[in-house]
Amino acid sequence: MLRQAARPARGIALLARHASTQPSTRYTAVTHPEDAADVPAEVADFIHQKSKYLLPVYARPPLVMSHGKGMHIYDTQERKYLDFTAGIAVNALGHSDEELAKIMSEQASTLLHSSNVYHNQWAGILAEQLVTLTQKYGGLGWTPGSNDQSGSHSARVFFANSGTEANEGALKVARKVGKERWAKKRFGRLWDMKNPEDALCEKTGIVCFDQGFHGRSMGALSVTSNPKYQKPFGPLIPDVAVGKLNDVSALESLVHDGTCAVIVEPIQGEGGVNAANEEFLRALRKRCNEVGAVLIFDEIQCGLFRTGSMWAHGTLPTDCHPDVITMAKPLANGFPIGAVVIRENVAEVMTAGSHGTTFGGSPLACRLGSHVLGRLAETPFVKQMNESATYLQSRLARLSDFFPTIVGPTRGRGLILGIPFIKDPDGHPAQLVSLARQRGLLLLTAGKDAVRIVPSLNVQKTDIDEAVDVIESCLGLIAKGDF
Ligand SMILES: Cc1ncc(COP(=O)(O)O)c(C=O)c1O
Incomplete structure (x- = not known):
């Protein structure tokens, strides 16, 4: 079942933000809850039952990923997440790319594996x-x-x-x-x-x-x-x-x-x-x-x-x-x-x-x-990627102005970027990742003090606006200690 709280109309919210040059507050409400009471019994049972057979080397939130398309990944409750992790810098072309799926199917039914004893065509x-x-x-x-x-x-x-x-x-x-x-x-x-x-x-x-x-x-x-x-x-x-x-x-x-x-x-x-x-x-x-x-x-x-x-x-x-x-x-x-x-x-x-x-x-x-x-x-792909990276960087650059006591200037280049935390670097990065995920945005922590942003390389401006609006909303909550 889709669990989404009502959001303000997008155009109005964007206008308000740009006019006031204030950080976005569009995403303060939880839309993807994770509290034990909010996790459906079938999801909790599935995780509990199947985790018994897995080596417990990962700390995971209580949701099960099911499918993806482009910049989005969905859990078994059909909740949609904007994926700014790209499977930890892996899905450069996004999820479920149709051309790749076609090639995969074609090659799988032609020759999957022949060992390195022989040459192969690829x-x-x-x-x-x-x-x-x-x-x-x-x-x-x-x-x-x-x-x-x-x-x-x-x-x-x-x-x-x-x-x-x-x-x-x-x-x-x-x-x-x-x-x-x-x-x-x-x-x-x-x-x-x-x-x-x-x-x-x-x-x-x-x-x-x-x-x-x-x-x-x-x-x-x-x-x-x-x-x-x-x-x-x-x-x-x-x-x-x-x-x-x-x-x-x-x-x-x-x-x-x-x-x-x-x-x-x-x-x-x-x-x-x-x-x-x-x-x-x-x-x-x-x-x-x-x-x-x-x-x-x-x-x-x-x-x-x-x-x-x-x-x-x-x-x-x-x-x-x-x-x-x-x-x-x-x-x-x-x-x-x-x-x-x-x-x-x-x-x-x-x-x-x-x-x-x-x-x-x-x-x-x-x-x-x-x-x-x-x-x-391909040249147009690289050009588009660089334009997106520049836009993302320009939006992230404002975070340290909006929240000067919490975050410092963005680190990194292109689409491998880090938001460093000045205040509570041990706690706040994980807090931001958790708050963002409960608002439908996936991020990663990095090292001792940062949140890492590594989206698919075909990320678009609208995805960036949504992601940074979520980040700003969550940093606002952290600034107020309101979470
Ligand atoms: C820079 C770097 N080197 C090596 C690795 C290890 O790669 P893998 O997990 O595919 O073994 C990673 C994985 O995160 C990495 O980021």
Whole structure:
């Protein structure tokens, strides 16, 4: 049953808001209640019964998602939610895209899986697209508009099934580079040791950064320096050093001759929407070159057009670029896929049998990925996305004027944005997410102090107005302590 409280007529409310330049109060009333007394018995029973069989690793609100269309997702009570989470930065083209559904059905009845024992028709196509589009949009050493056919600088792709696995692959490549290439050099006395102790250390060290998130497997978890995630599962892989994002002065000692890999998100997603700055990325690239470490950019959340270009680092000068890019989330719009793009000179250490997967690079995942990537990369799509991002940013920019004691200036770029809380950063972000959801808007928390906004990339102005009106209404309630 649809449970929606009456709302004021939309046009009148919009006019009032713009005329008064006051924050919206249109959405103060709860429209999607979650109190125990309001949850229908059949929903509560379903959750209770079925949760008994699920590992309780997620804290979830008392509703069951059922279907989606475009920017909206519906629960089993047919309540409609405006989805500004996109399944955690996954559904770049929104929910239930018809073209994707058609392709999925067609490929599923043609060839779903054939294993990596054989070539298939789609993995190579998606790999080529990833490399040529990176040349076009910039990244991995290419300036935007490059079309390097010389072969002097190329790249290779490995397909996995998730972000975590993409990072595992990247870290394994870096370890192999460290062990094979640099161990050989050291043996041949080509490795210029600065400290005598370095002669004893293997080149196996990995550097990551505070508040970064790289996944939950043992390797990826080892470089995700959050005690909440790591502590119960130690010992993790050894030889990991944790730095501070944007701390240039610490890089000299943090990244040393024993370092084989440095992994960093150009814009941290889970960690609070914190961007690495250009000066830092340049210094990091330089230091990696000095010590022969492989530089990995985890663009799993911020990449694939979310910042308005293909890669978050793509429009920076090439002396800020990595050796390896990892990606996952939006590549097949929700169908599991991960990928690693590696510069040729690094990729050449990998040989048959040195890494692999059963499912990665399946015809279905790669055909879907090829279709999604093709659409995301179309010039009109990117233009529209950038216009929406600019509009969303302009509306969010007013929040810190409306609520100066509660929130600070918006963080992030494109459509990966964070609202940082000044007041009660431990409580208010989760409060805003909960209040918004009970008014039909889905948001995410991020890191220690923020609410994260990562809608589908085809979000429209009307969706943005509705979402920000809800946010303003909820911040008004928080400001008054009225919830
Ligand atoms: C930046 C980043 N890296 C890695 C991961 C892990 O990806 P997955 O959950 O697909 O394993 C995530 C997931 O949120 C992420 O945001």
